[in-house]
Amino acid sequence: MNIFRLLKKNKLFADFDDSEINKIFDCLHGHINKYSRGRVVAEAGNPVTEVGIILEGSAVKFIRKPDGELVNCGELEVGDMFGEVEGYAGDRTYRSSVVLAEDSTVLYISIPTIVKQCSKNCPHHQKLLENTLSCLADRIDVINNDAKYLKIKSMRGKISKLFYDKYLAQGTNVIHLGFNRNEMAEYLNVSRPSMSREMIHMKEDGIISYRKDEIVIHDVEKLAELANSAR
C-alpha cells in the first residue's frame, strides 16, 4: 500500500509532498486501522472526533429513518472521507452511519488537532487547515449548484441546464455525460421516460442529438437561453 499516492487522492492532502504526509503521524495524531467488510466505522448519533479517510476498500453511508428503515445515502471510494462535515457542524455527531462494503483500510486524523495549532506552527498543519476550509467551501458550491437543478421546474429547463453546464465545463459541442440515462434522471430528480421524451422533443427541435453517453449540441444559443431562463 502506497499511502502517499492514496492520500493524494484526498482533497485535504492533494498538495502534500511525501515528507509532509509522514508528519501526519506526529502532531496530527494520524493512525491507520484495517477492518473487514461489514464493519460499522461510524454510527449515526455518536460524537465525531476524527476525520476518516478510506485508503483501501470502500464504504456505504446510511441514514436511519425514524421508522427504522435504512436508506443508502452515498458511497465512499478510496480517497473519500467521512466526518469532515459533521466534525465541525452542529452538535458534532454523525448524521449517518458508515459501513464498509469490503475489507478496508482507514486513516484517522484527530479533528481537535487539525483545528488547534500545535506549538511548532508547522507549515503542513497550516496547509491542512486551509485545505479543510476550501474543501468545505467547495462542497457548498457544489451543493448549491445541484440545488439549482432541483429548483428548475420544467423538464426542458433541467436538461438544458445540465447539458449547458457540461458544455461550459468541457468546452466543446460534443459533450460526454458520464451518466447513463437512469443516473441522469436520478440526478435531475425526474422519471427516466419523461426525461427521454423531452430529449426527443429537443432533438426534433434541432437543439441536440445524441447517442448514449455522447451529446452533440447543435444550437448552443438556444440551449444557453433555455438553461438560463429556466424556472
Next chain:
Amino acid sequence: MNIFRLLKKNKLFADFDDSEINKIFDCLHGHINKYSRGRVVAEAGNPVTEVGIILEGSAVKFIRKPDGELVNCGELEVGDMFGEVEGYAGDRTYRSSVVLAEDSTVLYISIPTIVKQCSKNCPHHQKLLENTLSCLADRIDVINNDAKYLKIKSMRGKISKLFYDKYLAQGTNVIHLGFNRNEMAEYLNVSRPSMSREMIHMKEDGIISYRKDEIVIHDVEKLAELANSAR
C-alpha cells in the same frame, strides 16, 4: 454604534467578548467603512480577499445571468456577511455582486490573516478559525436539508416534511411557521394555490388544522409517516 453588540449577531464572533473583538483590529487587519445606498461592495468575478460583515444597514445579492439580467439571490441584514464562502472556494472570486440597499457600515476582515496563524498564536484568532469552520459546516447542513424538500416530489410530502421538521424543532403540536403562504410556497418551490389546495385536503383528512402562521398538528403519527416516506 455598538460594534460589540452588532458583531455578536455574526456567527464568527458570537462567542467573542468585548476585549477579544477589540483585538480584531490588530492582527486580523479589521477595518470599517461607511457607504451610501446603492454602493456595490462586491462585484461578481472579482477576487475575494476579505470577509465583509454588515454592521449597519442592509444589502442585496445579485447574480448576473449570461444574458445580462440581474437576479436577486438573497438579502443581507445586520450581522450577515459576504465572501465567507467564495473566499475559500474554487478560484476565490465572488459568485454574486453585493449592492447596499441603504446607507450601511461594513466591517472587513482579511481572509489570509484569518487562515494564517500569526506568530503570537492568539486565542481569539484560534476561535475565529474554529467558528469559520463550523459556520461553513453548518451551512452545508442547512443546504442539504433544504435540498431534501426540493427532492420530494409530492405536494403532501413536501408540506408534511416541513411541518414535521418544525414540530421536531419546536417540540409542540402547535407550530409557528415564520412564513406566510407565499414564502412557504417559494421555499418548497411550488405554486401557492396548489399548496393551499393540498393543505385543505390534509385538513379534511384530520391531519392538521391552521390559521395563518399557526399550524395545529392533530395526527403526529400520520404526519411523521408522510414526512418520512415522502419521495
Next chain:
DNA sequence: AATGTTTTGTAGCTTTGGCAACAAAGCCAT
C-alpha cells in the same frame, strides 16, 4: 366605520410529467 392593502382561500382549465409496460438495441458471455 370606511377604505385600501395584503394575505389567504377557491375554482376551473390546462399542461406536465409520473408510471407501467413493452419494444428495441447494445453488450457480453458461452
Next chain:
DNA sequence: ATGGCTTTGTTGCCAAAGCTACAAAACATT
C-alpha cells in the same frame, strides 16, 4: 450465432400540480 442481461427508446393513460382569475378575509390607516 445464441441466448441472457442491461440500457435505451416508445407509448398511452392519468393524476398531480401549474396558472389565471377572482372572492373572501384579515389587517392597517385614516
